[in-house]
Amino acid sequence: MELVNLLCAGWSGVVFLFLYLPIVLLVVYSFNASELSIIWGGFSFEWYEKLWNNGPLIDATKNSLIIAAVTTVLSVVLGTVGAWLLYRYKFPALRALGTLIFIPMVIPEVIMGVSMLILFTVVAVPLNAWLGTFTEAEFARGFATIIIAHTTFCFPFVLVAVQARLAGVDPFIEEAAMDLGAPPLKAFWLVMVPYLLPAIVSGALMSFTLSMDEVIVTFFVTGPESQTLPLKIFGLAKKGLDPSLNAVSAVFVLATAVLVVVSDRVRKLNR
Amino acid sequence: MQAALGAPDTTGTRRPGVIGWLMMTPMLLWLFAFVIAPTLILLVYSFCQRDDLGEVVYVFTWDNYRRIFFDSDTGAFGTTYLTVFVRSVVYAGLTTIICLIVGYPVAWFIGRAPESRRNLLLTLVMIPFWTSFLIRTYAWITILSTNGLLNGFLQYTKLIAEPFEMLYTPGAVVLGLVYSYLPFLILPVYGSVEKLDNSLVEAAFDLGAGPMRAFQKVILPLTQPGVIAGVLLVFIPAIGMFAISQLMGGGTDPTIGEVIQNQFMQARDWPFGAALGMTLVVLFAVAFWFTSRHQSVVEN
């Protein structure tokens, strides 16, 4: 048993090396003096300076973070509640529903992007006519449409992860709490959520990652005010990826890594 | 497959009452508005024609589907696009198997780590993927290319005399796929490993079962829901991917994702792209339905 765990730990070390190998490389190359990211031309802080002065790139990073955060919240709620209900109740045509959820996962991004674009365009006309009767606001492609599209392909990931966690659980476990007088929502919150938490965390991490990195669907549903980081980067690739893009990734990875480790330490100290 | 479908046949599940349906409404609405509606649009398009500019003309035709299965010149059975489908499934399948072998022990390690460190480790698995896909892939290109770091290292250590071709091969594509999808296997498997009762595992070992036997008889069955979820989350998205095979494979062996991408982004043939997409969805649904049915028969 000990031996098996030790082997797994060693293997995990190797896998972490594999996962971080390109990341180490891009951090190193963010200090590259050459403007083409694939040739080493000496040490330089030039790209960090350029990044600092690149307003649109920083704005795009902010937009991406906002979109990913909202998408994650929506996906977690939809996915967790959906998985629970599908598990608890015997819905008619459940199998069809189960398959439907996978459609956003299986179809290539370009198709999803195009069909969402058409959908939003078709919907926009009557929706705006209706909105116009009582408000100045207007439905246009932008943050809202990107978040909708991202949530549509992210929430199945949460749903699948939570369903796996649910397997074998007594479907009426939270009724015990209800019998003790807790309202259904509170019972769900107190009994199910803590139990499902590991799967919810996994699902949230996957949603956030998918949303941060999505480019094709985003292209079709974005508006002029909602450029995201991946969109910017794909555009820049045409001109030659300059190391300021490595710099933005490096800053991002290091910042999150530090944040995660520090918050972990703080939590331990508080205990 | 049962777990993924929500275990419709488990005893104890029941028909939803008013509250059940009410709680289900948000997800149903979402599915109708943003999954079913776009899919229907796609279905309609797949039976339409295109004009010179590439705009869709609403005139019914079977042509788009005929083109997938039959050669347009000779009318004989054509394998052009079927080859592409098969290739995509092979890539996705290989990727899934490798991810499973590589990722399972990592999920095990994280799930058995002290409780306070699990979320930290999970986040560490994910952080590399918060960089841009394109930048990560270019980093791999820098590593694998002929003048790249790996060839340089191997030559420096005298392991090889001449640089050998790693980039722009099917192997490079699978490497890229495994790298990109590994976290989507580790995370759901972790969810199952985490709830595994330690005493059960230890009991298996105490009763004299070797590690292999304990794994086969106790651990695997108990973590099966997580494994199935992980396999789904890797295999399904991997079929439709296109950028990795293009960048790391050099685009010489097109996948279905690439071909569909081309219909929309180059040939301006939306109806044919839609037909390819619908075929993919239907093939997937049939396979899914078949395996899940097969599974429930075996289980019962």
Next chain:
Amino acid sequence: MKTIRFVLALTLLAATALPSYGQAKKKSVLNLFCWSEYVPQEVIDGFAKETGIKVNVENYASNEEMLSKLLAGGSKYDLVQPSEYTVESLIKAEKLEPLTAENIPNLKNLDPKFAKMPHDPEGKYSVPWMAGTVGIVVNTAKVKTPITGYKDVFDGTHKRRIVVLNDSREIVSWALATLGIGPNDMTPENLDKAKPILSEWLPQVKVYDSDSPKTAFLNGDVDLGIVWSGEAAILWKKDKKFTYVLPAEGAHQFIDSLCVPKGAPNKENAEKFINYILKPEVSVLISKEFPYTNPNAEAVKLLKPEQRANPASYPSGDLKLETFKDIGKAAKDIDKVVTDLKGRKAR
């Protein structure tokens, strides 16, 4: 619980960011829909400063991406940036607004070679932005035999050392060029003639890449390639061993242009912008960022000698250049031929 509070805060932040869309409209604006990074930020800032017009930029990475969003409708773009064959099909489909020449006095700076080209015979709808060619890049350190045309690239001695654009129409037009057929004669008969040539050629290709074919050169994975002149110019700047050859059989010249789509809400601002970028001192800024052929004769005079010496940007000699015309539905046969041949391996 802390994480939940953090997420809630982020959600609120996002919600407050949403309504900002409607407010920008009251000021004088220009909605520019252009190739990613093709319009330098310096130019946009300069225009905004000079005119007080707020520029909203949205990007795309290919003509087809632009078309799909433009045709979907519902967007209010004032200025788009299509290539020549897309300009032609947009004119045919009556999706463009004619330009008012009086509002664009700087049109006089254009090289007459680039005015009134076949895709826009009267020059009524489009103004050239940058021009370029598709040609052959040779790594002369590795390839010692002279390369003059497509046939030399695919003569069989450079097997799996070749990168080409991942663009079916380009690829087929090269094969046609070796037969003396122009790139716009995409008839089924001509396509049949091209097939045997392509089945010889395509298995020799190692990489298909339209976005950054220079990567494969710089990494040493290929020695020859048929790529955009802009990519070739960057390679030449990096190392003079990468020479650019315009194929003897004839080459594709592309013209990226500026056009005003039908129903643009701010047509005058679009014309102001066109006029602004036609100023020689502004046009030079674009040349600095993108080593393509500048169609602005006055701007070319201001370029540094080494910029003009770049053979990929300003090729000399007797050239057989042809622009693409819209080929409509023939695109689907081309796609099938190329998809079919791609998977096959070199023997």
